[in-house]
Amino acid sequence: TARHPSLDAMLVKSTDGGRSYTILGPQVNGFPEGESIRFTQLGLDPRGTPSKRRLYVTAGGLGVFKTDDAGLSWRRSSQGIPDGEEIVHLALCPGQPDVLYAASGSAKPDGFRYFRHLSEAKVAGGRFGRLYRSDDQGKSWRRVFEGPANIHDLAVHPRNPDIVYLAVANLGEPVAKEAGLLKGGVYGTMDGGKTWSRVFHQSATTALAIRPDRPDQLFAAVREIQARHTNHPEAHRPGIYQSLDAGENWREVSGELKNQITTYRLLGISPHDPEVLYVGTTGGFWRKRITE
Numbered sequence: 001t002a003r004h005p006s007l008d009a010m011l012v013k014s015t016d017g018g019r020s021y022t023i024l025g026p027q028v029n030g031f032p033e034g035e036s037i038r039f040t041q042l043g044l045d046p047r048g049t050p051s052k053r054r055l056y057v058t059a060g061g062l063g064v065f066k067t068d069d070a071g072l073s074w075r076r077s078s079q080g081i082p083d084g085e086e087i088v089h090l091a092l093c094p095g096q097p098d099v100l101y102a103a104s105g106s107a108k109p110d111g112f113r114y115f116r117h118l119s120e121a122k123v124a125g126g127r128f129g130r131l132y133r134s135d136d137q138g139k140s141w142r143r144v145f146e147g148p149a150n151i152h153d154l155a156v157h158p159r160n161p162d163i164v165y166l167a168v169a170n171l172g173e174p175v176a177k178e179a180g181l182l183k184g185g186v187y188g189t190m191d192g193g194k195t196w197s198r199v200f201h202q203s204a205t206t207a208l209a210i211r212p213d214r215p216d217q218l219f220a221a222v223r224e225i226q227a228r229h230t231n232h233p234e235a236h237r238p239g240i241y242q243s244l245d246a247g248e249n250w251r252e253v254s255g256e257l258k259n260q261i262t263t264y265r266l267l268g269i270s271p272h273d274p275e276v277l278y279v280g281t282t283g284g285f286w287r288k289r290i291t292e
Contacts, residue, residue: 010023010026011039012024024072030065030067031074037060040059040087041057043055043092043100044056045137051070052069053070057090058088058089058090058102060087060088061085064077064090065077066137066138077137079139079140080141085130086104087102089154091154091155093157093158093159095160100137100138102131102132103130103166129145129149131154131164133193144192144194148182149168150168151168152168152206153267154167155210157215158215160215162192163188163189164188164189164193165187165199165247166186167206167207167220168182168184168187168205169184169206170183183198183201184203185200185201185202186200188247199243199247200241202220202222203222204238208221208267209267209268209277211269212269212274214274216245217242217244218246219240219243219253219267221239221265221279222237222241222264223264224238238264239253240267240277255288257279264281265280265281267279268280274290276288
């Protein structure tokens with residue numbers, strides 16, 4: 001997405017490696033006129049030709065939109081998701097791209113939510129944190145997770161759509177406990193959302209990535225929170241973490257970023273070179289070579 005002074009957001013497309021862009025939304029066929037639209041995440045179906053590319057985009061309280069013609073026209077594709085629910089995260093399974101997941105639970109105008117005061121967390125507790133699944137290219141959705149969770153990211157196994165991970169962030173375990181929120185960290189399901197387990201125990205986990213060629217390798221980003229919000233220092237160490245065994249064990253791999261960055265916004269792994277990890281922060285975009 002790209003911000004514009006007169007718009008909440010714009011959806012743009014480049015066909016020349018980012019040298020130029022054309023606008024795909026919201027001023028195109030399919031998006032409601034007169035609505036305040038805030039795009040938050042794109043999902044790309046790897047099948048199809050460039051002119052027939054299928055894309056999905058989350059549009060906050062308007063739900064999920066879909067295009068089958070590379071963005072020339074769009075239609076709302078949110079059956080099963082309650083009207084007005086803030087859908088801000090989306091991911092599909094590359095090996096079975098008919099299966100998608102969409103999550104609500106961490107939206108503010110900048111796309112990220114942290115509770116600055118305990119009172120705010122108490123008010124919000126239990127009112128957000130839902131994950132929906134579609135098995136038919138977004139035509140219909142069903143809820144597979146609901147709870148007082150501040151969801152900040154989700155990642156789907158590249159071949160098995162029943163394996164999903166959620167990044168949950170809060171201001172530390174004392175705040176989470178008193179506000180009735182789910183503890184921060186990474187939660188995983190191996191059965192499509194029927195059961196969940198906490199596989200990473202850092203309070204302010206904000207981003208996830210799965211290595212596509214070796215899906216047992218997971219990456220999680222943890223941002224800094226002020227010390228007064230937590231009395232469990234071992235349960236909160238900002239940085240980039242890697243697991244080589246699907247979340248059983250973790251190690252920090254922040255490297256040169258450790259003393260430079262405290263606020264991580266996103267993680268991504270190059271589809272062309274899966275040994276390259278990209279890290280998005282409030283201070284810029286970083287590239288890191290993955291080592292085992």
